Amino acid sequence: MRAVFVLIDGARPDVLRELLARGDLPNLARFVIEPGGWRVGTTVFPSTTGVAYIPFLFGRYPGSTGIPGIRWLDRAAATGGWREQWRAARSYCGVQGPWLNSDIAPAPSMFDLVPESIAICTPITRGLANGAHRIPLRRAILGSAAHYLGTYPALDRAVQEAWVALAAAPWRFLFVVFPGIDGTTHLKDPWHPAVLDGYRLVDRALGAFVARVARSGGELPAFFVAADHGATVMKEHCDVAVLLEQWGFATLRHPMHVWRRGARVATMVSGNASVQLYFEPRSGRETPRTESEIPRDVLQRLLALPAVRLAACRDDMDGVVMQTRGARARISQTLDLIRYQPTDGDPLNLGGYLELDDRELLARTRNTDLPDAPRQLLQLFQSARAGDLVLAAGPGADFRGPWEIPEHRAGHGSLITEHMEVPIAASVPLPESPIRTVDLMPTMLDYLGVALPQTITLDGTPLSARASRYS
Numbered sequence: 001m002r003a004v005f006v007l008i009d010g011a012r013p014d015v016l017r018e019l020l021a022r023g024d025l026p027n028l029a030r031f032v033i034e035p036g037g038w039r040v041g042t043t044v045f046p047s048t049t050g051v052a053y054i055p056f057l058f059g060r061y062p063g064s065t066g067i068p069g070i071r072w073l074d075r076a077a078a079t080g081g082w083r084e085q086w087r088a089a090r091s092y093c094g095v096q097g098p099w100l101n102s103d104i105a106p107a108p109s110m111f112d113l114v115p116e117s118i119a120i121c122t123p124i125t126r127g128l129a130n131g132a133h134r135i136p137l138r139r140a141i142l143g144s145a146a147h148y149l150g151t152y153p154a155l156d157r158a159v160q161e162a163w164v165a166l167a168a169a170p171w172r173f174l175f176v177v178f179p180g181i182d183g184t185t186h187l188k189d190p191w192h193p194a195v196l197d198g199y200r201l202v203d204r205a206l207g208a209f210v211a212r213v214a215r216s217g218g219e220l221p222a223f224f225v226a227a228d229h230g231a232t233v234m235k236e237h238c239d240v241a242v243l244l245e246q247w248g249f250a251t252l253r254h255p256m257h258v259w260r261r262g263a264r265v266a267t268m269v270s271g272n273a274s275v276q277l278y279f280e281p282r283s284g285r286e287t288p289r290t291e292s293e294i295p296r297d298v299l300q301r302l303l304a305l306p307a308v309r310l311a312a313c314r315d316d317m318d319g320v321v322m323q324t325r326g327a328r329a330r331i332s333q334t335l336d337l338i339r340y341q342p343t344d345g346d347p348l349n350l351g352g353y354l355e356l357d358d359r360e361l362l363a364r365t366r367n368t369d370l371p372d373a374p375r376q377l378l379q380l381f382q383s384a385r386a387g388d389l390v391l392a393a394g395p396g397a398d399f400r401g402p403w404e405i406p407e408h409r410a411g412h413g414s415l416i417t418e419h420m421e422v423p424i425a426a427s428v429p430l431p432e433s434p435i436r437t438v439d440l441m442p443t444m445l446d447y448l449g450v451a452l453p454q455t456i457t458l459d460g461t462p463l464s465a466r467a468s469r470y471s
């Protein structure tokens with residue numbers, strides 16, 4: 001058995017549906033969806049590139065592996081000298097990008113578990129054999145050119161070429177990443193003709209790969225296709241770091257102010273529609289703050305911002321407190337049961353107190369405007385590296401100013417539906433019940449007949465098992 005995972009970075013399910021209906025993605029329809037199917041699943045919070053790849057390759061949530069965002073603050077190191085301060089202000093968006101691999105907590109990756117793996121254009125390479133990451137140099141060069149010049153089709157074509165070249169090679173698992181749709185979306189909008197061309201490019205690449213496999217007399221592998229997050233057009237850049245400075249709080253932030261003198265707070269943005277705040281970042285305190293230790297006036301001012309959909313922090317006793325304007329609830333977990341306890345209003349509009357298992361709660365929250373919010377907030381705050389306070393933006397807003405080069409005209413990172421929903425397609429059956437991206441790795445291992453070491457538990461469950469139960 002062989003499997004190919006195609007990660008279409010930033011693909012939105014509604015765009016995919018429209019292009020499928022127009023007949024613009026014939027190869028995806030014929031070789032993946034006809035033998036299997038596709039669903040609208042949900043990703044993780046923060047819904048951002050790299051962080052949201054972790055479920056596909058580790059079967060676990062980012063918070064379970066110690067990666068709370070694409071940027072985060074290492075509280076212990078933030079008190080050091082200038083070099084330590086720069087290191088402490090972690091950002092996988094620049095030269096620290098490769099550190100993502102060593103920052104992920106010890107756990108076997110898909111590449112460790114399937115040694116005959118090859119990957120194309122991935123930021124996560126842990127467990128790959130020497131030489132099994134294809135086009136790393138072209139990824140670096142074409143990737144940074146694309147970032148500043150918008151030349152993403154050249155990068156995606158390089159991925160296509162490397163993928164097709166592997167059609168007759170010996171491998172069991174292929175991990176193929178197309179970054180173009182996400183990249184072009186940031187510069188334009190999710191429905192822009194140049195973005196739609198990105199979907200067609202991926203479809204043509206799939207067709208070319210299948211044709212090459214057939215020519216070389218091989219059998220088709222199983223295909224799994226998914227995105228790591230969605231995207232929305234940004235109408236408002238609400239730069240929280242700049243606001244905090246205006247309110248009198250010196251703010252440690254990327255890219256130029258990681259050495260901010262007398263910093264009272266650090267802001268670490270992911271996506272750009274989520275931000276994590278760390279208070280008194282130079283105090284040397286390593287343990288995260290809980291609700292009563294977070295400055296109330298700052299929290300109230302932040303919650304009053306129209307751009308903020310939700311704020312969350314660690315509860316003083318246990319679990320997480322989530323707040324929206326005028327509503328507050330506590331979320332906690334005991335064994336398999338998750339409790340949602342509104343104390344003011346009903347921030348998730350679930351009709352009041354609930355105590356449900358993980359999958360039931362996923363189903364209950366799936367069609368709210370914050371799908372899977374209880375599980376996603378619990379998983380994030382598992383990590384002591386997560387901020388003291390996290391903000392998720394509402395539709396049309398993000399947390400970084402227009403000064404960013406290039407400006408993000410569209411983005412993601414929040415807990416809102418348009419960022420959390422992703423297409424999940426497979427050439428094998430999928431269940432009707434709600435699914436998450438974290439379910440894909442156990443599903444692929446199952447398909448490949450690879451057993452997990454007894455000591456390892458994953459956050460996802462194999463879809464294949466649930467598919468057969470539902471059929």
Ligand SMILES: [Zn+2]
Binds near residue numbers: 009010050228
């Ligand atoms: Zn992405």
